[in-house]
Amino acid sequence: MPRLAIDREFLRDFARLDRKLQDRVSDVFSKFDEATHAGIHLEKVGNARDDRLRSIRIDKFWRGVVLAPESGDTYTLLKVLAHDDAYVWAQRRQVSVNTVTGRIEIRDVEAIDATLPELSRAAGGKDERLFSHIGDGDLRRLGVDDQTREFAGVLTDIVQLEAARAFLPQHQWEALYGLAAGLTPEEVWSELGAPQADEQIDPDDVDAAVQRTAERVLLVSGSAELLEVFRRPLELWRVYLHPSQCKVANASYRGPARVTGGPGTGKTVVAMHRAHHLAREGEGRVLVTTFTSTLATSLQLGLDLLVNDPRVRNRITVQHVDQLAHQVLRQRLGQPKMLSATDETRRWRQIRRSLRLPLSEIFLAEEWRQVVLAQQLSDCDAYLEAERTGRGRALGSRQRSQVWEAIDIFQRGLLDAGLWTHETVQAEAAAMLSEADDKPFRHVVVDEAQDLSPSQWRLLRATVPHAPDDVFIAGDTHQRIYQHRISLKNVGMNIAGRSVRLTVNYRTTAEILAWSLNMLHGQAIDDMDGGSETVAGYRCETHGVPPQLNGFLGRTDEQRALVEQVRAWMDAGVEPSEIGIAARSNGAVDTVVMELRRSEIEAHALTDSHAGVNAVSVGTMHRMKGLEFRCMAVVGVTAQQVPPPSAVAPIEEDRATHLQGLQRERCLLFVACTRAREQLYVSWHGMPSEFIERVL
Numbered sequence: 001m002p003r004l005a006i007d008r009e010f011l012r013d014f015a016r017l018d019r020k021l022q023d024r025v026s027d028v029f030s031k032f033d034e035a036t037h038a039g040i041h042l043e044k045v046g047n048a049r050d051d052r053l054r055s056i057r058i059d060k061f062w063r064g065v066v067l068a069p070e071s072g073d074t075y076t077l078l079k080v081l082a083h084d085d086a087y088v089w090a091q092r093r094q095v096s097v098n099t100v101t102g103r104i105e106i107r108d109v110e111a112i113d114a115t116l117p118e119l120s121r122a123a124g125g126k127d128e129r130l131f132s133h134i135g136d137g138d139l140r141r142l143g144v145d146d147q148t149r150e151f152a153g154v155l156t157d158i159v160q161l162e163a164a165r166a167f168l169p170q171h172q173w174e175a176l177y178g179l180a181a182g183l184t185p186e187e188v189w190s191e192l193g194a195p196q197a198d199e200q201i202d203p204d205d206v207d208a209a210v211q212r213t214a215e216r217v218l219l220v221s222g223s224a225e226l227l228e229v230f231r232r233p234l235e236l237w238r239v240y241l242h243p244s245q246c247k248v249a250n251a252s253y254r255g256p257a258r259v260t261g262g263p264g265t266g267k268t269v270v271a272m273h274r275a276h277h278l279a280r281e282g283e284g285r286v287l288v289t290t291f292t293s294t295l296a297t298s299l300q301l302g303l304d305l306l307v308n309d310p311r312v313r314n315r316i317t318v319q320h321v322d323q324l325a326h327q328v329l330r331q332r333l334g335q336p337k338m339l340s341a342t343d344e345t346r347r348w349r350q351i352r353r354s355l356r357l358p359l360s361e362i363f364l365a366e367e368w369r370q371v372v373l374a375q376q377l378s379d380c381d382a383y384l385e386a387e388r389t390g391r392g393r394a395l396g397s398r399q400r401s402q403v404w405e406a407i408d409i410f411q412r413g414l415l416d417a418g419l420w421t422h423e424t425v426q427a428e429a430a431a432m433l434s435e436a437d438d439k440p441f442r443h444v445v446v447d448e449a450q451d452l453s454p455s456q457w458r459l460l461r462a463t464v465p466h467a468p469d470d471v472f473i474a475g476d477t478h479q480r481i482y483q484h485r486i487s488l489k490n491v492g493m494n495i496a497g498r499s500v501r502l503t504v505n506y507r508t509t510a511e512i513l514a515w516s517l518n519m520l521h522g523q524a525i526d527d528m529d530g531g532s533e534t535v536a537g538y539r540c541e542t543h544g545v546p547p548q549l550n551g552f553l554g555r556t557d558e559q560r561a562l563v564e565q566v567r568a569w570m571d572a573g574v575e576p577s578e579i580g581i582a583a584r585s586n587g588a589v590d591t592v593v594m595e596l597r598r599s600e601i602e603a604h605a606l607t608d609s610h611a612g613v614n615a616v617s618v619g620t621m622h623r624m625k626g627l628e629f630r631c632m633a634v635v636g637v638t639a640q641q642v643p644p645p646s647a648v649a650p651i652e653e654d655r656a657t658h659l660q661g662l663q664r665e666r667c668l669l670f671v672a673c674t675r676a677r678e679q680l681y682v683s684w685h686g687m688p689s690e691f692i693e694r695v696l
């Protein structure tokens with residue numbers, strides 16, 4: 001009985017076809033069983049380098065390329081292209097089995113043969129080659145075969161390697177790229193997900209290799225499953241995980257574990273697969289959590305797509321952290337009465353005045369949150385001895401006593417009035433759960449972890465028992481957009497030896513990523529675990545057009561140009577729901593929505609409920625976290641607006657807090673820009689923001 005396997009390239013081609021052609025492809029392959037029995041459809045490709053590559057007729061103009069086995073019965077669908085392109089593609093390619101990884105690999109032999117002599121000539125007598133520091137033995141161990149080693153040997157520049165991505169076998173190219181980025185062979189091995197075969201590999205057994213290549217080939221067991229995959233060709237992440245993603249999602253850990261990586265490297269995808277894996281194992285309930293409701297909704301939708309078995313899906317609860325904290329508190333004490341932001345400022349102001357403190361209410365509120373609540377300090381002595389890491393302004397012991405007095409009055413005031421803040425709700429809920437023998441969940445999976453506060457971490461720690469696979473953390477400190485700087489160890493999350501970094505960006509083009517990363521150039525970013533975060537070896541799957549950067553004299557011109565840009569995207573076939581617009585403030589978001597609607601373009605603010613609406617999404621940069629759009633505009637990137645002066649503490653009040661605030665705002669802009677999949681448009685009026693001045 002022949003079996004079908006779908007290569008991820010095939011599904012990508014399929015996603016680009018028009019609906020009628022997609023139906024035709026589905027039709028051809030759902031009848032594949034009968035067709036191969038009759039032996040009619042697969043045709044040999046003339047002048048092919050590899051005669052296992054065959055073509056299959058889709059219609060008069062289109063062909064599929066299929067890898068047919070010499071022995072065995074697995075047929076792999078590799079490409080769908082226009083007639084002539086399909087033949088050229090098949091003629092140039094060679095399929096082989098990597099004897100280290102055991103996976104199938106496809107290379108464009110004609111491109112390698114054509115490029116090699118030219119590169120050799122260009123390298124000429126140069127001693128300095130890109131890989132002269134790496135021995136043949138290391139390359140071999142990483143699965144780099146003779147032909148690729150010969151090719152690598154003549155490279156003198158990483159740009160040449162980048163250009164070779166289109167024709168070298170993927171795994172081998174990734175190994176070389178990691179080495180060229182300065183990683184050691186061991187680091188490369190670990191970042192590739194170490195897909196080493198643990199058996200003797202027969203290089204001629206393509207069928208066995210196809211079965212092993214789960215990261216790029218999906219085996220389907222019948223036409224119903226095939227049609228289900230064809231129904232959602234864009235959601236490649238559901239079926240193909242990079243080996244490094246797969247390994248992290250399915251491993252067993254003795255305690256908390258973490259996945260990091262720059263924007264778009266699939267951390268959320270891994271978090272969802274991890275939740276699926278844990279729920280399938282069936283050891284207990286799984287909580288998937290993050291810090292905003294928008295993100296929780298997108299996790300919910302993703303899990304609904306990923307997890308087909310309703311019993312497994314029912315074991316997973318998606319809730320954002322504050323929702324969990326409020327639920328725990330409500331169950332025991334009823335609905336909490338919340339302190340409003342204005343009331344809080346008023347209370348601090350009154351206390352500051354009555355004690356004649358020469359400190360602002362913002363300073364006092366931050367001291368309370370970042371020092372007292374973060375470290376759970378309950379009396380003056382503890383506060384006098386506490387470390388105030390991250391707080392720039394030094395306080396003498398007399399000043400500290402005065403500050404404590406202010407904090408004590410503030411806390412007693414809340415108690416007397418029966419008022420809560422999100423932080424006190426979290427702390428109380430954490431205390432309740434810590435004492436409970438029966439924890440509500442067995443596993444917790446946390447996404448966008450870099451933005452959680454210490455009390456949110458304590459709550460999550462108390463939600464699950466200390467046990468293997470208890471906590472799984474996904475996050476990226478380059479994308480920290482709130483105040484909290486924590487050490488995971490201090491909040492009970494010891495991830496030593498259980499942290500993996502992902503390096504392939506599946507979302508953004510190389511051009512958009514390079515431009516956005518430039519904004520962070522020179523910034524020291526911590527890794528929440530006592531070290532610093534790096535972007536070494538970070539790379540993109542696709543190329544595209546460079547970001548469009550546009551300055552205007554005034555706000556009206558900027559708005560008008562934005563409307564024109566949105567219209568141009570739509571005229572080019574981009575759906576309104578594939579367009580995102582970010583601005584720094586709520587006011588700016590409202591203006592953009594209004595302007596678009598005035599120009600009869602459907603638009604909605606991300607704060608509105610928008611399920612199922614085909615409209616342009618407009619949101620603050622904060623709201624954009626974790627989302628993505630085919631075309632993204634980031635507007636109002638103007639000096640005085642990005643960053644807004646009110647969002648960053650004045651340098652004269654507290655230098656360290658000021659610098660942290662600037663970095664946070666810079667990261668916020670970085671987050672907004674890296675939401676773009678294909679096109680990024682950035683605009684400002686008057687002077688541009690200081691964050692983009694040097695990347696214009």
Ligand SMILES: Nc1ncnc2c1ncn2[C@@H]1O[C@H](COP(=O)(O)OP(=O)(O)OP(=O)(O)O)[C@@H](O)[C@H]1O
Nearest residue numbers: 236237240241242263264265266267268269506626
């Ligand atoms: N293995 C994969 N194959 C194909 N697409 C993938 C894969 N992994 C992730 N993606 C896609 O890449 C994009 C980014 O993934 P995801 O949102 O998980 O990244 P992230 O690291 O959480 O990003 P960010 O930190 O910027 O929010 C999504 O469109 C996702 O579907």
